[in-house]
Amino acid sequence: MRDLPDDESWITDRRRAIGARIREERIRQNLTQDQVWQAARIDRRTLQYVEAGQEVKLSTLLRIAWVLELPLAELEG
Template sequence: MRDLPDDDSWLPQRRRAIGQRVRAERLRQNLTQDQVWQAARIDRRTLQYVEAGEEMKLGTLLRIAYVLEVPPSDLFG
């Protein structure tokens, strides 16, 4: 088991990677942001935050994964 670093400087990089995977999958399926946020029943801005790698909730990621029909683990990489 690894110990966490002394600070959270590694978190933004991980969030950006998740956001990039969400965006890539959405584009691969030729879906617009509007289609995804409406189907996932989340706010438009929430999806934009996720794709930008901002703070995101697990429930939001589960909704997005469900709509995109991918296992959540695919988004985490």
């Protein structure tokens, strides 16, 4: 087991990486943000927040991963 770092910048970095991965996959599949947020049944702004690396609910990430047919575990990679 490891201790948490003194600051929380690692969380911000990981959220940004997840948002970038979602954006990359969306673009790779030639999907617009509108297509994804509508299919995932989330708010347009929520998808924008996700892609920007903002704090979101796990259920939101699960919905987006489902729509993109991307395993949740691959979001960070």
